[in-house]
Amino acid sequence: xxVLFRRATLPFxxxxxxxxxxxxxxxANFAFSPTSLELTVKERSGTVTLQxxxxxxxxxxxxxxxxxxxxxxxxxxxxxxxxxxxxPLITVAPDKxxxxxxxxxxxxxxxxxxxxxxxxxxxAFRGVNQAxxxxxxxxxxxxLPVFFAPAAAKQAIATIVNPATRAGTFTFSIADAGTVRVHxxxxxxxxxxxxxxxxxxxxxxxxYVLAGGHRDYSVPLPRDTCAQVRAISVDAxxxxxSHITQTIEVPADACxx
Numbered sequence: 001x002x003v004l005f006r007r008a009t010l011p012f013x014x015x016x017x018x019x020x021x022x023x024x025x026x027x028a029n030f031a032f033s034p035t036s037l038e039l040t041v042k043e044r045s046g047t048v049t050l051q052x053x054x055x056x057x058x059x060x061x062x063x064x065x066x067x068x069x070x071x072x073x074x075x076x077x078x079x080x081x082x083x084x085x086x087x088p089l090i091t092v093a094p095d096k097x098x099x100x101x102x103x104x105x106x107x108x109x110x111x112x113x114x115x116x117x118x119x120x121x122x123x124a125f126r127g128v129n130q131a132x133x134x135x136x137x138x139x140x141x142x143x144l145p146v147f148f149a150p151a152a153a154k155q156a157i158a159t160i161v162n163p164a165t166r167a168g169t170f171t172f173s174i175a176d177a178g179t180v181r182v183h184x185x186x187x188x189x190x191x192x193x194x195x196x197x198x199x200x201x202x203x204x205x206x207x208y209v210l211a212g213g214h215r216d217y218s219v220p221l222p223r224d225t226c227a228q229v230r231a232i233s234v235d236a237x238x239x240x241x242s243h244i245t246q247t248i249e250v251p252a253d254a255c256x257x
Contacts, residue, residue, distance in 0.1 A: 049098070066078045154180045163234070185238060221255065
C-alpha cells in the first residue's frame, strides 16, 4: 500500500516571516510504502520506499522517535537511539524512488515497543517571487509507525474500565493490559431509558491503545434528556472485527452538577 501526500508552496515576506498576499500555489506529490513496520527479534530491520512522481527532486530527513501515548490518545514523541535509520537524509529524483532502512538496536521487552519514524520534507528555497518577497515550501511530514514485538507471546487484552457518570458527564477508559497494541476502530455510546428505549447515541473516534496504556473518553449527556437515562452502553469495535461491550447503570443523581 502506498500513501500519497501533497505539499504546497506559499510566499512569505523576507526576513519577517509575515504572510504576504496570496499567490499561485505550487503542488507536488510524494508517496511512501509500507504504511507501518512490524519488527521482531528475528526480523530486526525493515525497508521504507519513498516515491517522487513529480518533475523535481525532493529531499527528506528521517528521524527515529519513541512513541508513547497520552490519556487523550495523542502521540507523545521523543527522539530515541533504539532505532537506526539509514540513510537519515534521502534525495528522491523526479519520477524515481529511494529507500531507507530501519533497524532496531535494543532487545525486546515484556511488552511491544512502539516507535515512529518522522519523515520530513526538506523544502527547496525558491528565491524571490514577483511580489518582492522570498518563497519557501511548507514542509510535509509523516510519522510512520514501527512496532517491535515483545519477547513473550503476543496478546492484546482490551477492556472498558473506570466508567462513571457525574455532573451530567459520562467518562470511561479503554485499557490494554496485554503485551501488544489494540487498534480501536470506533466507539459507540448509547443512553438507555426505561424499557430499553434509546435516549441518545454518540459515535467516538478510535485509534491505537498501546500495550499497558489506556485511552480516556468523556461524553456530556444531553441536558434535556439526561434525567431519562437509566443506563449507558459502550460498544468498542476493534480491528479486525471484535467488539468490547459493557452496560453501566446510571445513578439517580448523575445529572446534578
